[in-house]
Amino acid sequence: xxxxxxxxxxxxxxxxxxxxxxxxxxxxxxxxxxxxxxxxxxxxxxxxxxxxxxxxxxxxxxxxxxxxxxxxxxxxxxxxxxxxxxxxxxxxxxxxxxxxxxxxxxxxxxxxxxxxxxxxxxxxxxxxxxxxxxxxxxxxxxxxxxxxxxxxxxxxxxxxxxxxxxxxxxxxxxxxxxxxxxxxxxxxxxx
Amino acid sequence: xxxxxxxxxxxxxxxxxxxxxxxxxxxxxxxxxxxxxxxxxxxxxxxxxxxxxxxxxxxxxxxxxxxxxxxxxxxxxxxxxxxxxxxxxxxxxxxxxxxxxxxxxxxxxxxxxxxxxxxxxxxxxxxxxxxxxxxxxxxxxxxxxxxxxxxxxxxxxxxxxxxxxxxxxxxxxxxxxxxxxxxxxxxxxxxxxxxxxxxxxxxxxxxxxxxxxxxxxxxxxxxxxxxxxxxxxxxxxxxxxxxxxxxxxxxxxxxxxxxxxxxxxxxxxxxxxxxxxxxxxxxxxxxxxxxxxxxxxxxxxxxxxxxxxxxxxxxxxxxxxxxxxxxxxxxxxxxxxxxxxxxxxxxxxxxxxxxxxxxxxxxxxxxx
Numbered sequence: 001x002x003x004x005x006x007x008x009x010x011x012x013x014x015x016x017x018x019x020x021x022x023x024x025x026x027x028x029x030x031x032x033x034x035x036x037x038x039x040x041x042x043x044x045x046x047x048x049x050x051x052x053x054x055x056x057x058x059x060x061x062x063x064x065x066x067x068x069x070x071x072x073x074x075x076x077x078x079x080x081x082x083x084x085x086x087x088x089x090x091x092x093x094x095x096x097x098x099x100x101x102x103x104x105x106x107x108x109x110x111x112x113x114x115x116x117x118x119x120x121x122x123x124x125x126x127x128x129x130x131x132x133x134x135x136x137x138x139x140x141x142x143x144x145x146x147x148x149x150x151x152x153x154x155x156x157x158x159x160x161x162x163x164x165x166x167x168x169x170x171x172x173x174x175x176x177x178x179x180x181x182x183x184x185x186x187x188x189x190x191x
Numbered sequence: 192x193x194x195x196x197x198x199x200x201x202x203x204x205x206x207x208x209x210x211x212x213x214x215x216x217x218x219x220x221x222x223x224x225x226x227x228x229x230x231x232x233x234x235x236x237x238x239x240x241x242x243x244x245x246x247x248x249x250x251x252x253x254x255x256x257x258x259x260x261x262x263x264x265x266x267x268x269x270x271x272x273x274x275x276x277x278x279x280x281x282x283x284x285x286x287x288x289x290x291x292x293x294x295x296x297x298x299x300x301x302x303x304x305x306x307x308x309x310x311x312x313x314x315x316x317x318x319x320x321x322x323x324x325x326x327x328x329x330x331x332x333x334x335x336x337x338x339x340x341x342x343x344x345x346x347x348x349x350x351x352x353x354x355x356x357x358x359x360x361x362x363x364x365x366x367x368x369x370x371x372x373x374x375x376x377x378x379x380x381x382x383x384x385x386x387x388x389x390x391x392x393x394x395x396x397x398x399x400x401x402x403x404x405x406x407x408x409x410x411x412x413x414x415x416x417x418x419x420x421x422x423x424x425x426x427x428x429x430x431x432x433x434x435x436x437x438x439x440x441x442x443x444x445x446x447x448x449x450x451x452x453x454x455x456x457x458x459x460x461x462x463x464x465x466x467x468x469x470x471x472x473x474x475x476x477x478x479x480x481x482x483x484x485x486x487x488x489x490x491x492x493x494x495x496x497x498x499x500x501x502x503x504x505x506x507x508x509x510x511x512x513x514x515x516x517x518x519x520x521x522x523x524x525x526x527x528x529x530x531x532x533x534x535x536x537x538x539x540x541x542x543x544x545x546x547x548x549x550x551x552x553x554x555x556x557x558x559x
Contacts, residue, residue, distance in 0.1 A: 016522075040519070046531075046545045053526060053552035060515065060527040070516050 001173060003184060006166045007080060007106055008034045010188050015077035018102060020064055020094075021084030023048050025057030032057075039076075065089055068097040076102040083132075083184075085109045085151075086142040095158060099191040104163070108186040111167070113147030113179045132183050148179040155189055164188040192248035192265050192272070194221050194258070198288060199325045205283075205318060208473075211308035214297055218322050219244045219281040219288025223264060224272035226328070232559045233276045233328045235319065236264065237336030237343035240411070240467055241459060243287035246279030247272070262542045269550040274559070275332065280322055282315040282343070284466045289318075292462035293394070305391025309466055312339075312474045316346045323354070332557050335359035337539035338506065339467070342474050345514070349476055352492040357557060359550070361498040362539040364510035365484050365517070366475040371505065374414055375468035378407035382461045391462050400461045405452030407464055412451050417502035417535030484513060485520035494524040496553050498546065500538040501531045526553070 004027050011017060015037045019028050022041025031037040041059040043049050052059035062070060065088065079102030081094075086109050088094055098105040110132035111117075117128035127137040135142065146154070148167065155162055167174040167182030174182040198217050205213040221244050226233060236246050238259065247258035247265045264270045264277055281289040284307065292307040323331070334347040334355050341363030348358040364371070382388060385403030389396050416424075425444040440446045480486035495518050499511035508529050518525040530546050532538040538546075 038524075040525075049528065050545065050548050050552060053549050053556070056556045058524055058526050060525070061529040062512075062527070070512060070519060072520055075519065 001166075001168065002171055003082065003108055003168065003186060004030050006168070006186050007031070007082070007108075010106055010164065011035050011037050011078055013037070016075070017078045017080060018042070018071065018076045019080045019082065020068075020098070021081065021087070022052065022057070022059060024051035025055040025059060027080070027082060028052075028057045029055050037078075064094060067093060068101050071101040073100055074103060078102055078104050078106060080106045082106070082108050083110065086145050089143055091144055092154070092158065095154070095160070099160065099189070104188060104190045105160075106186065106188050107151070108184060109146065109151070111147055111179065111182050111185045112145040113149065114169070114183045115180050116183070118180075130183070148182065148185050151185065151187065155187070160189045160191060162187055162189050192223065193251050193254070194223060194245075194248035195250070196221055196244065196288065199322055201318075201321045201325075203321075205314070205321070207308055207314045208311040209309055213283070213290070213308065216283055216290035216318065217288070217294075218283065218290075218318060220322060221245060221248075221258075221279045222326075223247055223277040223279075224275055226276040226326070227559060229559070230328055231330070231332060232274065233278060233323075233326070233331050234270060235323070235331050235334045235347070236260065236270075236277060236279050237315075237319075237334065237340035238279070238281070239336070239338035239340045240471075241455070242340075243285070244279040244281040244289075245287075246277070260540070262540075263547070263550065269547045270335070270554055271551075275554070278322070278326065278328075280319055282310075283318045284310040284315075284463060284470070286460035286463040291460070292391070292466070293460050302394045304394055304462060307462060307466070309469050311470050312342045312346050313350060315470070316343055316350045319343070319347075320351055320354070330354050330356060332559065333357035333359055333554070335361070337361040338363070338536065339471060342471075346474075346476065348491040348493040348495070349487065352490050355493040357496065357553075358491075358493040359496045359498075359553070360511075360514060362500060362503055362506055362511075362536055363497070363514060364506040365477065365514050367472055368510075372472045374410055375472055378410050379465055379468055381406035381410070382464060385461075388461065391465075393461070399456065401456040404456040404459060404461050404464065405449070408452045408455035408459075409448040412448060414505045415535060415537045417504065417533060419502065420534045420537075423533070484517040488517045488521050488523070491518070491521065491523060496526050496528075496549075498528045498530065498539070498549070500534070500536070501529060502533050503536045503538065505536040 017037050017039035019041045028039050079098040120128040166186045167178035168184045200217045202215045242259040245258045247261045249257050266273050281287045283289050284291045292303045296303040334344045336344040341360040344358045347355045382403035385400035387398040388400040428443040430440050476487040477484040499508040515527045
C-alpha cells in the first residue's frame with residue numbers, strides 16, 4: 001500500500017482538500033480522480049508550481065512558514081501535510097493552523113526512529129541517509145526530524161486526537177513495533 | 192504578424208457610473224487569430240494606463256510599431272493566437288482611437304475636452320461588453336490584463352459573471368491604497384496647475400500642458416520600478432564627468448525620467464491622464480459590500496489565475512493575496528503565482544520563464 005493510497009482511503013468522496021507542500025500536484029490529481037475531491041495545493045517552489053499547472057491542479061504560491069491566513073476557518077474537510085513536516089521551521093503554529101482551516105488533518109513524515117536510521121547513527125556514527133531521507137546533513141531541506149513517539153507527544157500537547165495511524169515500510173503496512181520497523185508514518189488527526 | 196486596427200461604433204447611449212450618459216461612442220480594437228465555429232476561443236486583453244488596443248504584431252505600413260504585449264500574445268506565444276482568438280481593445284476615455292476627451296462632442300462638433308465625463312472601470316467593462324456583442328462573442332474563454340488591465344479582468348467576472356470562463360489577473364489590486372491615490376493626485380496636480388492646461392480646454396488654445404504631463408509621467412515611472420531595479424539600471428552614474436553644482440542633469444536617472452516624460456508628453460492626452468487616474472482611484476468592488484471583498488466576489492463564476500511580483504511595491508503581493516482570499520472564501524477555482532522578480536510593477540510586461548511558463552500552461556488547460 002502506498003502513501004497516496006492510504007491518504008485516498010482517508011479522504012471521503014467529494015471532500016474539499018488542501019495539500020500543503022503539494023509538489024507537482026500528483027496527490028491532488030489522484031484524489032480528484034479517485035475521490036472526486038476538489039482541492040488546492042500550496043507550494044513555494046517555482047518548478048513544482050509549474051508542474052502543478054501542467055497537471056491542471058489548482059496551486060497557490062504561498063510560504064507555509066507565514067501560516068495559512070489565506071484560508072478561512074473550517075473551509076476544508078481535510079488538510080494534508082505529506083512528507084513536509086520535517087522541512088518546516090515552526091511546526092506547532094502550522095499544525096494548529098491546519099486544524100483551524102480543516103476539520104481533519106493528515107500528516108505524514110519519515111520516521112527518524114526507523115531501525116535503519118538508528119543503526120546509522122548508533123553504529124555508523126553518522127546522520128541517516130536513505131530512500132526516504134536522501135540528503136546529507138549539510139544539504140538537507142529537513143530541519144526538524146521526529147519519531148512516531150515524538151509526534152504523538154506533540155499531538156497530545158496540542159490537544160489533537162489521533163483518529164488513525166498507518167505505518168509503512170517499503171509500501172507494506174507495519175503492525176508490530178512501528179516506531180522501530182516503520183520508515184514512513186501517516187496520521188489522521190482532529191482537534 | 193501583420194495586424195490591422197479597427198473601430199466599432201455604438202449608437203445606443205451608455206449610462207455611466209457617474210450618472211452621465213455617453214450618447215454614442217467608438218471602440219478601437221484589433222484581433223489576432225481566428226474565432227472558432229463554437230465561438231469558444233475568444234480572449235479579451237485589457238490594457239493598463241498608457242497602452243492601447245495594439246497588443247501584438249505590427250502594421251503593414253509600420254512594421255516596427257510592435258504591440259505592447261507582443262512577447263505574450265501571438266503564434267506560439269503563451270497566449271497562442273494559433274489556438275485563441277485574441278481581442279485587444281482601447282478603453283473609452285483613452286486617447287488612442289476609442290471615444291475620449293480628444294474626440295468630437297456630438298453636441299458641439301468640437302472636442303469633448305474637459306467636458307468628457309469621468310469614466311470608471313465598470314464603464315469600460317460595460318463598453319467592452321458592447322464590443323463583445325458586436326463581435327458575436329457570448330462568452331470569453333478568458334479576460335486578461337495586468338495592472339489597471341487586471342482590474343478590468345476582475346470586473347468582467349463581477350459585471351458579467353456568465354460571460355467569462357477564466358479571469359487572468361496580473362499585478363493587480365482590488366483597491367488603491369491611500370499611497371497609490373496620493374501619487375495619482377500629485378500627477379493630476381502637476382497637469383492641472385500647468386498654465387497650458389486651461390481647465391482642460393487646451394485643444395482650442397492650440398497648446399498642450401506638456402510640463403504637467405512630463406512630471407506626471409516621471410512620478411508614474413518611479414512607482415513602476417523597484418528601488419533595486421532602478422539602482423541596478425542607473426545606480427549613481429553621472430551623465431557628466433564631474434558634478435555640475437547646478438540644476439542641469441547630473442545623474443543618469445534624471446536623464447532617464449526627463450526622457451520618459453518628454454516622450455510621454457508628445458503622445459499622451461492630459462485630459463485622458465486625469466480620467467484614467469480617477470478610474471484607478473475609484474475602483475473598489477468591495478465598497479458596495481461594506482468593504483467585504485469576499486461578499487463582492489460571491490457573484491463571480493469564473494476560474495481565476497492571479498499573478499503578483501514580489502518587488503512590486505505599487506500593487507504589492509499582499510494586495511493580490513487579498514483577491515485570492517476572497518476567491519477562496521467563495522470556493523472559486525484559483526491558482527496564484529507570486530513571482531520572485533526584481534523589476535517592480537513593470538515585471539508584468541517582461542518575459543520571465545516562470546511567469547510565461549505558467550501562463551502558457553494555464554492557457555493550455557483551457558478547453559475550447
